[in-house]
Amino acid sequence: AIQMTQSPSSLSASVGDRVIITCRASQDIRNDLGWYQQKPGKAPKLLIYVASSLQSGVPSRFSGSGSGTDFALTISSLQPEDIATYFCLQDYNYPLTFGPGTKVEIK
Amino acid sequence: QVQLQESGPGLVKPSETLSLTCTVSGGSISSYYWTWIRQPPGKGLEWIGYIYYSGSTNYNPSLKSRVTISVDTSKNQFSLKLSSVTAADAAVYYCARRVAVRGYYGMDVWGQGTTVTVSS
Secondary structure: OOOEEEEOOEEEEOOOOOEEEEEEEOOOOOOOEEEEEEOOOOOOEEEEEOOOEEOOOOOOOEEEEEEOOEEEEEEOOOOHHHOEEEEEEEOOOOOOEEOOOEEEEEO | OOEEEEEOOOEEOOOOOEEEEEEEEOOOOOOOEEEEEEEOOOOOOEEEEEEEOOOOEEEOOOOOOOEEEEEEOOOOEEEEEEOOOOHHHOEEEEEEEEEEEOOEEEEEEEOOOEEEEEOO
């Protein structure tokens, strides 16, 4: 199975800050990667698909980049409602595998 | 707007079979990959497997010997059975719709999740 790692595991930033979360795959997954946001007690929500495409309805401050093995999720200006845990998911082959998550908090 | 709702017992005894159903409303179960994912308390997400509306399945090898996913298109439902459960199977179980077409891969609709406890 493809292993996914994320960094950092948690971060604290101020409102308005630019936040970058990275995800690395153990092998080339082309651009078959998604980013999900999970707020406490809620189901995950798809933010980004195929590495850089913004899901409908998701604010434009979220963006994704990367291909191959290295990917990034950027929040251009952190908002209080962005407090959540963010997961990457490789959609390249089965079994689908998630990264361990990055918890984002407000400083 | 498509919505998913999980249902089933919240408490399962060790060694017994966990059974959950996901009801799809607001849209047809035709097309798409209907997926189960779980999340143990305080931990990350684990993909369990999917069923395509036609009935083809794919399971996580870590669970494959114990998992069965089925679909009932007449009821717009799909189901999960996990046999011989242990405490390690306690989790929030989510059902989700996965889209997999050229240029779009993702789980775009999720149920709210249902908590399953394993205890005698």
